[in-house]
Amino acid sequence: MKLTLKIWRQKNTSDKGGFVTYVADHVSKDMSFLEMLDVLNDQLTERGEDPVHFDHDCREGICGMCSLYINGKPHGPLQTTTCQLHMRSFSDGETITIEPWRAKAFPVLKDLVVNRSAFDRIIQAGGYVSINTGGVPDANEIPISKTIADLAMDAAQCIGCGACVAACKNASAMLFTSAKISQLALLPQGQVERKSRAENMVAQMDEEGFGACTNTGACEAECPKGISITNIARMNREYFSAVVSSDNM
Amino acid sequence: MILDSKIPAGPLAEKWTKHKFSSKLVNPANKRKYDVIVVGTGLAGASAAASLAELGYNVKAFCFQDSPRRAHSIAAQGGINAAKNYQNDGDSIYRLFYDTIKGGDYRAREGNVYRLAEVSVKIIDQCVAQGVPFAREYGGLLANRSFGGAQVSRTFYARGQTGQQLLLGAYSALSRQVANGKVKLFPRTEMMDVVVIDGHAKGIVTRNLITGAIETHAAHAVLLCTGGYGNVFFLSTNAMGSNVTAAWRAHKRGAFFANPCFTQIHPTCIPVSGDHQSKLTLMSESLRNDGRVWVPATQEIAEKLRKGQIKANDIKEEDRDYFLERKYPSFGNLVPRDVASRNAKYVCDEGRGVNETGEAVYLDFRDAINRDTRKIIEQKYGNLFEMYKQITGEDPYDMPMMIYPAVHYTMGGLWVDYNLMTTVPGLYALGEANFSEHGANRLGASALMQGLADGYFVVPYTVGDYLAQLAPKQVDDTHPEFAKVKEEVQSRINTLLNINGTKPVDYFHKRLGKIMWNECGMARTTEGLKGAKAEIQALKKEFWSNVKLMGTNEELNQTLEKANRVADFLELGELMVDDALNRNESCGGHFREEYQTPDGEALRDDENYAYVAAWKYLGEGQEEELVKEELVFENVKLTQRSYK
Numbered sequence: 001m002k003l004t005l006k007i008w009r010q011k012n013t014s015d016k017g018g019f020v021t022y023v024a025d026h027v028s029k030d031m032s033f034l035e036m037l038d039v040l041n042d043q044l045t046e047r048g049e050d051p052v053h054f055d056h057d058c059r060e061g062i063c064g065m066c067s068l069y070i071n072g073k074p075h076g077p078l079q080t081t082t083c084q085l086h087m088r089s090f091s092d093g094e095t096i097t098i099e100p101w102r103a104k105a106f107p108v109l110k111d112l113v114v115n116r117s118a119f120d121r122i123i124q125a126g127g128y129v130s131i132n133t134g135g136v137p138d139a140n141e142i143p144i145s146k147t148i149a150d151l152a153m154d155a156a157q158c159i160g161c162g163a164c165v166a167a168c169k170n171a172s173a174m175l176f177t178s179a180k181i182s183q184l185a186l187l188p189q190g191q192v193e194r195k196s197r198a199e200n201m202v203a204q205m206d207e208e209g210f211g212a213c214t215n216t217g218a219c220e221a222e223c224p225k226g227i228s229i230t231n232i233a234r235m236n237r238e239y240f241s242a243v244v245s246s247d248n249m
Numbered sequence: 250m251i252l253d254s255k256i257p258a259g260p261l262a263e264k265w266t267k268h269k270f271s272s273k274l275v276n277p278a279n280k281r282k283y284d285v286i287v288v289g290t291g292l293a294g295a296s297a298a299a300s301l302a303e304l305g306y307n308v309k310a311f312c313f314q315d316s317p318r319r320a321h322s323i324a325a326q327g328g329i330n331a332a333k334n335y336q337n338d339g340d341s342i343y344r345l346f347y348d349t350i351k352g353g354d355y356r357a358r359e360g361n362v363y364r365l366a367e368v369s370v371k372i373i374d375q376c377v378a379q380g381v382p383f384a385r386e387y388g389g390l391l392a393n394r395s396f397g398g399a400q401v402s403r404t405f406y407a408r409g410q411t412g413q414q415l416l417l418g419a420y421s422a423l424s425r426q427v428a429n430g431k432v433k434l435f436p437r438t439e440m441m442d443v444v445v446i447d448g449h450a451k452g453i454v455t456r457n458l459i460t461g462a463i464e465t466h467a468a469h470a471v472l473l474c475t476g477g478y479g480n481v482f483f484l485s486t487n488a489m490g491s492n493v494t495a496a497w498r499a500h501k502r503g504a505f506f507a508n509p510c511f512t513q514i515h516p517t518c519i520p521v522s523g524d525h526q527s528k529l530t531l532m533s534e535s536l537r538n539d540g541r542v543w544v545p546a547t548q549e550i551a552e553k554l555r556k557g558q559i560k561a562n563d564i565k566e567e568d569r570d571y572f573l574e575r576k577y578p579s580f581g582n583l584v585p586r587d588v589a590s591r592n593a594k595y596v597c598d599e600g601r602g603v604n605e606t607g608e609a610v611y612l613d614f615r616d617a618i619n620r621d622t623r624k625i626i627e628q629k630y631g632n633l634f635e636m637y638k639q640i641t642g643e644d645p646y647d648m649p650m651m652i653y654p655a656v657h658y659t660m661g662g663l664w665v666d667y668n669l670m671t672t673v674p675g676l677y678a679l680g681e682a683n684f685s686e687h688g689a690n691r692l693g694a695s696a697l698m699q700g701l702a703d704g705y706f707v708v709p710y711t712v713g714d715y716l717a718q719l720a721p722k723q724v725d726d727t728h729p730e731f732a733k734v735k736e737e738v739q740s741r742i743n744t745l746l747n748i749n750g751t752k753p754v755d756y757f758h759k760r761l762g763k764i765m766w767n768e769c770g771m772a773r774t775t776e777g778l779k780g781a782k783a784e785i786q787a788l789k790k791e792f793w794s795n796v797k798l799m800g801t802n803e804e805l806n807q808t809l810e811k812a813n814r815v816a817d818f819l820e821l822g823e824l825m826v827d828d829a830l831n832r833n834e835s836c837g838g839h840f841r842e843e844y845q846t847p848d849g850e851a852l853r854d855d856e857n858y859a860y861v862a863a864w865k866y867l868g869e870g871q872e873e874e875l876v877k878e879e880l881v882f883e884n885v886k887l888t889q890r891s892y893k
Binding site for chain 1: 296299300303314315316317318319320321323324333335371373374375376377378379380382383384385386387388389390391407408410412413414417420421422424425427428434436459486488489490522523525526527528530531636639640641642705706709751752753755756797798799800804805807808
């Protein structure tokens with residue numbers, strides 16, 4: 001396959017950036033999308049040009065490090081992570097546009113690499129159960145119904161990649177935040193701090209500059225792990241019931 | 250030199266309890282006067298950083314990823330072992346200990362392994378209390394499964410994402426301490442070297458991956474939780490960023506490196522499809538419960554297959570060789586990982602491999618689908634079949650899957666004593682980065698157990714014992730050694746950037762990987778290893794004269810990051826070959842073709858090789874010195890594994 005790539009190049013956060021067009025020749029349909037970029041980068045290096053920078057690590061769809069906004073969709077045309085996207089999803093002669101995640105709270109660091117530490121700070125605001133190591137009860141002393149455990153696991157599968165933010169026209173982080181709030185609100189272990197967690201995580205989310213939710217459902221449609229917007233509804237309920245009887249003094 | 254493992258004397262079951270009691274304690278009011286550096290934020294690193302911060306120490310945690318949650322522990326699928334005996338099926342701490350020692354082919358320490366089994370039960374309690382959503386039964390209690398051929402059901406799991414859920418649990422504990430101000434987080438920061446002053450580890454030198462700034466950090470103790478070195482093979486199931494740099498630089502500053510040649514090769518991975526391949530994807534071992542492994546009975550048929558003249562389903566029953574079932578009638582397709590891997594290699598070496606490359610065997614579900622219906626198979630393996638289809642473009646419900654072994658885990662690592670301290674006082678190694686618990690072969694679902702055991706329940710005691718012996722004086726980086734090491738790091742980076750050769754970093758990494766895979770992989774020979782050593786030395790020379798990097802140090806520069814790591818892999822590769830050459834026996838994942846039983850199984854030499862091979866770095870261009878730690882077995886009897 002021969003492809004034309006329009007790739008966003010930006011030297012650093014303060015650089016304005018712009019698209020540069022490259023031609024990728026001899027692309028095999030069995031390559032992953034990132035392997036196609038690896039080959040391009042080796043060619044650029046041999047020609048003495050700066051390779052295209054992009055985030056990636058596990059390349060098996062679980063670490064959440066890879067991003068890329070491909071032809072107007074986060075992680076490209078399939079509902080997977082970019083690392084699991086293969087070139088057989090494209091056709092010979094196609095032009096592919098590759099951009100970084102676009103959101104105020106995710107500043108571009110270089111080319112296609114963005115800073116997602118806002119997500120870490122949202123978790124730091126309350127995405128945990130406040131227990132220390134040791135001194136906990138035996139695991140089977142906390143029975144949990146299978147239905148509830150499964151629902152909590154559905155929410156807990158979020159990989160924190162940020163596709164939900166990139167997909168949202170408001171760059172809202174509601175799906176990400178609600179997945180963690182849901183997981184812990186569903187489980188008995190999360191009950192003690194339920195109210196303060198909802199309040200503090202939502203406050204941090206706002207402080208980071210993420211937008212509001214207008215229920216378009218784009219986040220759910222693009223989430224590579226199929227996190228449901230039911231979680232957003234659950235978070236809203238958690239949040240409103242928390243603010244009317246706030247634990248935050 | 251004699252290596253002291255510091256295993257406490259006394260009965261096995263009392264060693265850890267006694268040791269904890271005899272360890273010194275730091276006064277609660279003094280804990281805030283000690284600083285601890287933790288490098289790596291996977292299961293071992295995140296759990297250690299959180300637990301130490303909870304105790305009151307000041308922790309600095311470093312990772313090269315953009316967030317601590319990305320560490321490669323996240324990719325573990327199967328589960329975590331613990332001797333809870335919730336299933337009433339005869340499990341016990343002693344049985345988990347015994348299985349682990351035996352599975353490791355008797356090349357691990359009894360004391361360490363027993364402790365691992367002992368604390369395993371507490372790990373599950375801890376994780377559940379954090380809100381890790383483990384699988385449950387309808388009655389609300391935890392579910393277990395049998396894993397990797399174990400005779401008891403002791404594996405806890407969270408769908409096929411156990412590693413992810415455990416890591417997110419540890420990450421949440423870590424995040425809580427970041428919020429409390431007890432942990433200072435340094436993401437996108439890579440450790441470049443350790444600073445050793447008067448024989449003790451006193452800090453590290455790092456590179457900020459965004460700005461390129463080379464920085465120094467002082468502390469009372471340094472913990473390396475930096476994972477394994479499987480990427481020395483270029484292709485492995487490790488993450489792209491997984492590397493040996495932190496461990497290797499520590500090795501060059503005095504930490505011994507133990508059993509480097511002990512690597513685990515996983516039999517069920519998706520085969521390589523071409524030269525562009527960047528990593529290999531593991532398919533869960535559970536597939537071997539229902540899939541049948543086979544290749545064509547003759548080379549001619551295999552040839553036709555590879556040329557695309559026939560398809561797998563055209564091959565008649567009598568022309569199929571179910572080689573595992575044929576050779577191991579009682580275990581069949583469920584033989585241990587190393588045996589399954591090696592036999593796949595043999596049939597491919599005979600020219601009977603499938604796939605265009607000839608390096609793959611079939612894993613066929615046809616009979617299982619006919620027996621159980623497609624619906625049942627879908628329920629069991631649906632997500633795995635989907636993943637396979639995604640990557641290969643072929644539907645395993647219609648065509649047999651193709652699989653081939655791939656490097657998965659490294660049992661070797663930095664030598665540590667019972668306290669997890671390396672040969673450099675104040676420098677610790679935890680999780681896959683150390684060598685200690687898995688011997689020559691790791692059991693399935695035991696890596697997660699070890700990482701969390703080290704971080705939550707071992708190191709908080711043993712680091713305290715060390716710190717209690719130091720004065721609670723503030724440390725800083727004003728000692729000239731910090732400036733000296735920083736200068737060395739800087740100059741190495743400058744050298745790399747200025748080589749200005751003609752070949753990209755991956756060109757060298759791929760070649761190294763090929764040498765390692767062919768000669769120091771599933772089967773090793775004296776001749777092959779000797780040739781590999783010479784080839785690696787030549788490749789290293791070529792790397793340092795002909796590698797081409799772009800950009801500068803003062804920016805985000807992914808080729809520079811890679812070059813730094815590959816330079817260390819080139820040195821490690823040579824040591825792995827030395828270690829494999831030295832070990833004139835076969836054990837676990839280390840198979841020397843000269844040493845096998847008449848049936849072709851691994852032949853150990855307990856008389857001469859029941860030791861840990863710890864290697865001491867002596868300087869650039871010099872052969873490393875071998876220091877032996879004899880293994881003492883007081884409780885288990887050494888036996889030959891047999892799966893016939």
